[in-house]
Amino acid sequence: MGDSWNSLHDTRDYPDRVKKILDLNQHLTEARERIIEEAKKKAELIVREAEKEAEVIVREAEEEWRRRALEEENRILEEARREAALKISEARRLSRLKISQEMSLIIEELFKEAEKELNHLDPSEIEKSLENLLTESLKYVEKPRKIYVSEKDVETMRRILSKLGLGNVEVASVNIKGGLILESETGIIVDNSYESRLKLARRALIPLIRKSLWG
Structure with a gap:
């Protein structure tokens, strides 16, 4: 035991032991610094990765905002276009x-003027008109039996019938403004009165006007 105690307290080994301890401390210090440095690098790497992820998140958020803003803008524009349309x-x-109403008024005025003009034809124009209407009516009737005209046109019609060799056809007055109504022996009626022709003209004219207005 005495030898062991002496060996532990042998001062001759102090320098080596101190050197070893100092070397160990140096190694620990270096290891600590290396660990700290590596930790810093890892921390910096983590921060950089986090910053990159944050940039991606921000960029995606900005893109989403722009997309939604664009969608909202497009929606507003589309609503505005629909409202404008x-x-x-x-x-x-x-x-x-409005144009249709105005045209209807114009048509009414035109037909009123036409009726006025028909009521103020001179005798030669009336005779020519009646003869033309009779010629047209005879296309639909083989054997005319009776012709109805305005009371003022009875004698004119008799004169026309005589000229055409149809003196046997009866002429009678009826309440019309002008023109004639022809009746055949078989009961066929051909209405060529001015009133009837004006109605036909009106029916033919109005669809043309509507088509030009409404397409």
Whole structure:
């Protein structure tokens, strides 16, 4: 035991032991610094990765915002276009309706003027008109039996029938403004009165006007 105690307290080994301890401390210090450095690098790497991920998140968020903003902008524009289209369509409808009403008034005025002119034809024009209408009516009737005309046109019609060799056809007055109504022996009626012809003209004219207005 005495030898062991002496060996532990042998001062001759101190320098080596101190050197070893100092070397160990140096190694520990270096290892610690290396670990700290590696930790810093890992921390910096983590931060950089986090920053990259954050940039991606921000960029995606900005893109999403732009997309939604664009969608909202497009939605607003589309609504504005639809509203404008509806207003234009309604304006066109009202415009065509107004034009249609004005055209109806014009048509009425035209036919009123036509009736006035028919009522103020001179005798030669009346005779020519009646003869033309009779010639047209005879295309649909083989054997005329009776012709109805305005009371003022009875003698004129008799003169026309005589000229055409149809003096045996009866002439009678009827309440019409002009023209004639022809009746055949078999009961066929051909209405070529001015009133009837004006109605036909009106029916033919109005669809043409509507087509030009409404397409």
